[in-house]
Amino acid sequence: MISVADINKIEVLVCLGTGCESSKSNALFDNLEEQVKKHKLREKVVIKRIGCHGLCEQGPVIAIEPEGLFYCQVKPDDIKKIVESHFKNNIPIEELFFVSPTGETISHYRDIPFYSKQHRVVLKNSGHIDPGSIDDYIVEGGYKGLTRSLKEMTPEEVVDEVLQSGLRGRGGAGFPAGLKWKLGRNSPGDKKYAICNADEGDPGAFMDGSILTADPHSVLEGLSICAYAIGADEAYIYVRHEYPSSVASLKKALKDSYERGYLGQGILGTNYNLEIHLMEGAGAFVCGEETALMASIEGKRGMPRPRPPFPTESGLWGKPTVINNVKSLANASIILREGWEWFKSIGTEGSSGTAIFSLTGKVRNTGLVEVPMGATLRNIIFDVGGGVQENRTFKAVQTGGPAGGCLPADKLDLPVDFDSLREAGAIMGSGGMIVMDETTCMVDVARYFLSFTQQESCGKCTPCRMGTLQMLRILDKIREGRGEEGDIEKLLELCETVVSGSLCGLGQNAPNPVLTTIKYFRDEYETHIKEKVCSAMVCSDLVKFTIEPGKCIGCTACKRICPSGAVEGERDEVHTIDQNLCIKCGACFEVCPPKADAVMKVPSYGTSSKGGAQ
Amino acid sequence: MLEPSSAELLQHRVVPMLQEIQEQFGYIPCEGVDWLAEKLKISKQEIYGVVTFYNHFRQNPPGEHEIKVCLGTACHVGGGEKLLGTISEKLGIDSGETTPDGKFSLERVACVGACALAPAVVLDEDVHGRMTQRLLKRLLDKVQKEK
Numbered sequence: 176m177i178s179v180a181d182i183n184k185i186e187v188l189v190c191l192g193t194g195c196e197s198s199k200s201n202a203l204f205d206n207l208e209e210q211v212k213k214h215k216l217r218e219k220v221v222i223k224r225i226g227c228h229g230l231c232e233q234g235p236v237i238a239i240e241p242e243g244l245f246y247c248q249v250k251p252d253d254i255k256k257i258v259e260s261h262f263k264n265n266i267p268i269e270e271l272f273f274v275s276p277t278g279e280t281i282s283h284y285r286d287i288p289f290y291s292k293q294h295r296v297v298l299k300n301s302g303h304i305d306p307g308s309i310d311d312y313i314v315e316g317g318y319k320g321l322t323r324s325l326k327e328m329t330p331e332e333v334v335d336e337v338l339q340s341g342l343r344g345r346g347g348a349g350f351p352a353g354l355k356w357k358l359g360r361n362s363p364g365d366k367k368y369a370i371c372n373a374d375e376g377d378p379g380a381f382m383d384g385s386i387l388t389a390d391p392h393s394v395l396e397g398l399s400i401c402a403y404a405i406g407a408d409e410a411y412i413y414v415r416h417e418y419p420s421s422v423a424s425l426k427k428a429l430k431d432s433y434e435r436g437y438l439g440q441g442i443l444g445t446n447y448n449l450e451i452h453l454m455e456g457a458g459a460f461v462c463g464e465e466t467a468l469m470a471s472i473e474g475k476r477g478m479p480r481p482r483p484p485f486p487t488e489s490g491l492w493g494k495p496t497v498i499n500n501v502k503s504l505a506n507a508s509i510i511l512r513e514g515w516e517w518f519k520s521i522g523t524e525g526s527s528g529t530a531i532f533s534l535t536g537k538v539r540n541t542g543l544v545e546v547p548m549g550a551t552l553r554n555i556i557f558d559v560g561g562g563v564q565e566n567r568t569f570k571a572v573q574t575g576g577p578a579g580g581c582l583p584a585d586k587l588d589l590p591v592d593f594d595s596l597r598e599a600g601a602i603m604g605s606g607g608m609i610v611m612d613e614t615t616c617m618v619d620v621a622r623y624f625l626s627f628t629q630q631e632s633c634g635k636c637t638p639c640r641m642g643t644l645q646m647l648r649i650l651d652k653i654r655e656g657r658g659e660e661g662d663i664e665k666l667l668e669l670c671e672t673v674v675s676g677s678l679c680g681l682g683q684n685a686p687n688p689v690l691t692t693i694k695y696f697r698d699e700y701e702t703h704i705k706e707k708v709c710s711a712m713v714c715s716d717l718v719k720f721t722i723e724p725g726k727c728i729g730c731t732a733c734k735r736i737c738p739s740g741a742v743e744g745e746r747d748e749v750h751t752i753d754q755n756l757c758i759k760c761g762a763c764f765e766v767c768p769p770k771a772d773a774v775m776k777v778p779s780y781g782t783s784s785k786g787g788a789q
Numbered sequence: 790m791l792e793p794s795s796a797e798l799l800q801h802r803v804v805p806m807l808q809e810i811q812e813q814f815g816y817i818p819c820e821g822v823d824w825l826a827e828k829l830k831i832s833k834q835e836i837y838g839v840v841t842f843y844n845h846f847r848q849n850p851p852g853e854h855e856i857k858v859c860l861g862t863a864c865h866v867g868g869g870e871k872l873l874g875t876i877s878e879k880l881g882i883d884s885g886e887t888t889p890d891g892k893f894s895l896e897r898v899a900c901v902g903a904c905a906l907a908p909a910v911v912l913d914e915d916v917h918g919r920m921t922q923r924l925l926k927r928l929l930d931k932v933q934k935e936k
Contacts, residue, residue: 193916197903197917234905376899378860378861378862378899378900379863380900381903381904381905416808417899417900454804456843456845457844457845459842460899473800474800474803474804475803476838476842477842533904535863536862536867541863541906542905573862607904609862609866620865627899633842738874738876738926758874758875758878759874760874761871761922762875762926766923
């Protein structure tokens, strides 16, 4: 039975994306059920769990459909009010509406710039349908693409449709998806595999996980279409185990698809058969690389191997295999449903369709964002994202995760597509976008990404294994105030070696964060090296915390929170910080009451205390 | 001939079965590896190779409470490292270690996907977003008091 939303009913969508869930939206759901039951509103109110609605910053969020009212930062106690006032008496709760930075109250989410400036294609269902309901997906046009493929098209025609659409792989490299499918289709062999790469390992990226949780069928449909196109009767989804909600959502979706005949034997009454297996990763970043991912499915250490042969010729267990990212597959379902011309009309000449980013960092509206390819960084960060938090100055934006790069303010008008970003030294990547402001140190950021790739290097190629370690040591030296003349040059030389001497994308791209920060923020490196100053006051060896005696009111707030017992002084006495015990966690700085404002963060070397105060 | 060979299919089960073992015991005990080697007819060395390769597998028992500090990019930029320092100082252990009384274990994790609420700390199964030093102290005090 397909349930069509009754217009007289109020649909209450409770976001259970990772963001809202960690602000305890689960409790809201339970409270809602209880209150609705108590007020005997079951007939009128339908409560649904949804995946990420997008505006995580305002979580937990609740959307009221069909009118699209939007409640932000809902607390468990608010539920009673919502049910009694809104559902019973039709008086919405104004104080829970979104308030823009200019103080304007906005009641409907479609009017909030964060949403109105987006163009949601792949994320259209996310946050609007119940991911646990296959019917919800079907009502929105789901499985039309698969039905059309299987019943009206030959596999070659499906490949052609994707080829024509210009869809490029959304995993980061941007290889034309249709071409990959064509190579897989044309590879000789009776046994082939299709794989969905859902091993979203980039720190700071949660798009794929969100899509899998919020709209799992769109990915299953895309994977089925891909398998049909290349002639595979078996497919795998390799998903990160760190995403338990994605795993649960996929399991339910798989079960329903088998039951409804979208998977299994004789799909939709045709003679096409397909089995999809779910495999959970075990926490190795390098397994996002396709050859490593296949090794992992085979039960081995997930180490990349040289290509060629490419997976399309010899992949999983030596059979032709086509691997696609989550978003590529979700796009494929839409292309087969709407047709390639429609898809091609979105985006730019070289990059069709939309780009999805998880917008995080020091930006006002953090969350999940989808814009047409070719939108500028400024569109994303300022129009959709609402600009930098607390009106601080924008410093850089990082895209592409540990393989990507940092772009400065003068690149804000760069159109976002595969080619422009690469030209500027960054990459599109899978979709992480982290905004940084004046309180972010670029040397520290470079070191952060490098320490990540260094730890995740599988160790096969020496330049990657040892080169990244040497680079990390130099960056540590700079961060700790021991940097020397020539360190930057040494770093650049090592970058070159690591790029040219590594087998897979991890090593080849590992130096990107270092290269781009040196390219665009060289002065910051130089201040660290020459003046021993971290202007962002991040590098802990270059800053210290002190208490201004004239301002301290002796409230003991800092003393009580200090984890290392570094603060001395009794109540109502002036406190001091023992620099030898201080671990520079900044807790004292955080809790010092604004009326006193006595804890200061100051450079530990430099102008005021020449020669070093430590 | 078309399918993977039976030996390949046995090897294919290594990771999922290790995950099951860890699910049950909280870590991968040596006996677990012995048992699996026998069951799948694969050398123990090879299984240890897999165990040590993947971050998810641990070879010592976890504490009663597991604290994971997220150090994804957004959390790092938001001060995750400093939170880790505080916890490590308070519990007297580094990441990857368990307190001698077996009560807490501390881990750094790459990204839990709660980037929009950075910095995040995960206590057992609960993700705590927008962590500050003050909230962290409250959280730690609360679990430390629990019996």
